[in-house]
Amino acid sequence: MSATTAPPAWAASDPYATALRTGRGPLFLRRADGWLLPLEVERWCARADAVDRAVLDRCEGTVLDVGCGPGRLVAELAARGRTVLGVDVSDAAVTRTLTVGGQALRRSVFDPLPGEGRWGTVLLMDGNVGIGGDPALLLHRMAQLLRPGGLLIAETAPLDVDERALVQVVDAARIQVAGDAEGVPAGRPFPWARIGTPALLRLAARAGWRAEAQWTSGDRRFAALRRRAARSSAEPPKRTAVISSQRPRKTSADSPVADR
Incomplete structure (x- = not known):
């Protein structure tokens, strides 16, 4: 993992920001x-x-919301008086999170x-x-972020799937035209994964999560998932292929936020 990662192309795509x-x-x-795959922008x-609130009730200690989007969860936790930080590669997402009262x-x-x-x-x-299109690598990164015994809460796909693909963000205008019509905005392809709970639990068990x-x-x-300290210094897993599919596709001073 590089020390500095440029935002992926989709983060600045007009459809997503708009x-x-x-x-x-x-x-x-x-x-x-x-x-x-429809994205639930309105929600x-x-x-x-x-x-969402039932999920947030399970949170322990300080909370990091990865891919916070427009910040509804960050804002809710902040309103509860919790120490919480959202991170996102999208300027529009960060701006909206700040607007609704989150960091x-x-x-x-x-x-x-x-x-x-x-x-x-x-989260x-x-x-x-x-x-990133690689749940194993992402789990390794989560272990680096969490304290020993820390909690990871993941929302998984509603089907028992485990797939990797290149995707792009498109809006209704893009899907109504054939091909990549000039002047109709869309983000460039980027790696993504869909993984259901059974596949995630299998992967997590192999990586030492409980x-x-x-x-x-x-x-x-x-x-x-609960982080186990024994895995904290493990080498990151090798990256999987960007496009693959294992299943048939179904249609105080210690406050983390203080460090900047």
């Missing part, structure tokens, strides 16, 4: 074969809902971050377990 500024979609992740830009930094999770090794809880919500809980609320699924 959607976050306006709070409206539709917006999608599009795979090379045309498959579309992300609203206040934390009952499902956020524009930074990749793979860049140096405040309070590494001291966070009580790290990977809204599918952010797919960041499964704390798993649950379903409506059509959303979650898993909580």
Whole structure:
């Protein structure tokens, strides 16, 4: 992992930034074969809902929200008086998080971050377990960020899938035209992953994490993992192929925020 990571191309794409500024979609992740994953822009830009609040009730100590988006979870935790920081590679996401009353930094999770090794809880919500397209590498990074015994809460795919792909952010205008029409904005492809709870738990067990809980609320699924100190200095896993699929595709002074 490099000391400084440039924001991925999609972070500055017009559809994504526009959607976050306006709070409206539709917006999608599009795979090379045309498959579309709807992104829940309206929910992300609203206040934390009952499902979100139940997740936040499980948080321990200081909280780092990775891929915080427009900041609904950061704002909710801040309103509760919790020490919380959001990180996101999107300027629009960080701006909106600050606007709604949260703290956020524009930074990749793979860049140096405040309070590494001291966070009580790290959140990977809204599918952010797919960041970087390599869940094994991301789990290793989470172990570096958390204190020994710290808690990782991840929102997983609603299906039992384990896949990697190159995707791009597109809006309704892009999917209504054939190919990549000039003048219709879309982000360049970037690696992403979709992983369900069973696959994540298998991967986590191999990496030395302890499964704390798993649950379903409506059509959303979650898993909580506990960091084990013995894995904190382990070498990062080798990167998996950018595009692969293992399953058929289914349609105080110690405050981490103080370090900047």
